[in-house]
Amino acid sequence: MRGRIAASVACVGALLALPGQTQAAPVPVDDIAAVHMALRSAAMPISTRTAESVATTIERAASGTPRYNYFPRSVHLVEGSAQPFLYDTTAAGCLPPGFGEDNDSVGIAQAIAGPAVDTNLPVPAIAPGQVNVFFSAMNTAMSSPRQGDHLEVAWLNLNTMQSGRAPMFQERPADYIVTLSNTLQTGTGTVVFVVFGSVLDNTSWGLPPCDFAPVVGVVRA
Numbered sequence: 001m002r003g004r005i006a007a008s009v010a011c012v013g014a015l016l017a018l019p020g021q022t023q024a025a026p027v028p029v030d031d032i033a034a035v036h037m038a039l040r041s042a043a044m045p046i047s048t049r050t051a052e053s054v055a056t057t058i059e060r061a062a063s064g065t066p067r068y069n070y071f072p073r074s075v076h077l078v079e080g081s082a083q084p085f086l087y088d089t090t091a092a093g094c095l096p097p098g099f100g101e102d103n104d105s106v107g108i109a110q111a112i113a114g115p116a117v118d119t120n121l122p123v124p125a126i127a128p129g130q131v132n133v134f135f136s137a138m139n140t141a142m143s144s145p146r147q148g149d150h151l152e153v154a155w156l157n158l159n160t161m162q163s164g165r166a167p168m169f170q171e172r173p174a175d176y177i178v179t180l181s182n183t184l185q186t187g188t189g190t191v192v193f194v195v196f197g198s199v200l201d202n203t204s205w206g207l208p209p210c211d212f213a214p215v216v217g218v219v220r221a
Contacts (some may be wrong), residue, residue, distance in 0.1 A: 023054035030218075052092040053213040056104060061087055070108050071177040072136050074172040080116020080126065082179070085109040085217030091210035097137050105210045108139040109195045113221040120172045121183070129188050131221050135168060137199040137210055139175055150209070151180050152198040157221070159189030168195070186221050193217045 067088050073102035075082070089107040097103065111133045112118060126132050133153050154165040168180040178199050194216050198209035 004015050013103055017035060017131070018073055047095070049092055049211040050213065051137055051210065053090050053104075053211055056092045056102070057090040057213040058061055059085070060090060066136065068106055068108055070136060070138065071110075072172075072177060073181050074120055074175040075112075075134060076118055076120040077112065078117045078119055080114070080118075081113050082110040082112050083217070085195070085215050086112070087215065089195075089213045089215035091137070091199070091212045093155070094208055094210035096207065105140055105199075106197075107135060107195075107210075107212045107214075107215060108138065109133065109135045109193075109215045109217055111193065111217055111219045118172075123183070129221065130181040130183055130187065131186050131191060131193075131219055132181055133193055133195065133217075134172075135195050135199075137178045137180075137212070140178045140199055140210060151195065151199055151212075153182060153184070153193055153195045155184060155186055155191055155193045157187050157189045157191050160187050162187055168197075171195075188221050191219045191221045193219060 071082070085108075088216070089109070089209040091105040091107060093103050095103040095105055111131050112126055113130045114130045116132075117124050118126065118132065121132065133155075134153060135153075152165060153167040153168055154163070156163040164184060164186070166182050167186060168182045171181055172179060180199065194214050196212065196214040198211045200209050
């Protein structure tokens with residue numbers, strides 16, 4: 001699993017780099033400074049804490065920490081199924097005291113490929129060729145109405161080589177845990193997604209945003 005996550009993080013720059021941008025040689029993913037540099041080359045909104053989150057995510061997988069069995073109440077599927085991403089991600093040190101030794105938030109990303117119906121979406125029907133990607137930030141309490149979340153999703157359809165990048169936002173009813181999402185027109189095929197960026201907890205005004213390590217998913221659309 002550790003090698004799988006390392007390979008996924010190494011691919012983030014290639015997936016998100018601006019057109020024509022020169023790619024640097026792979027860097028050791030367990031070196032926080034090197035990870036910071038690699039993510040910056042992918043033109044992502046990052047901080048030193050993001051690199052720390054990458055290291056924490058790898059450590060959790062390497063130690064055999066079980067994945068969360070969580071499905072948000074704000075997702076109400078009446079047709080279709082959700083496909084989990086390859087691993088749970090982490091935001092290092094962004095929670096109030098009392099959420100564990102390191103006060104980390106665990107992020108869980110999943111995707112619903114059409115045809116599907118989620119009655120909690122503004123447009124419930126997810127058509128063939130569309131994918132709704134959703135991300136839950138554990139132990140955070142609702143998306144802040146006064147501060148914008150800076151969570152994004154990038155995707156690449158390996159069959160058509162079409163790609164895109166879009167913000168994620170709270171389009172479903174607010175729940176106790178922040179769940180942000182977006183429905184993307186990816187076309188059918190095998191689609192690789194990367195969710196990255198930060199989530200704000202509206203109960204923790206004095207704390208920094210939760211800067212998550214990028215999380216990768218491979219979805220059959």
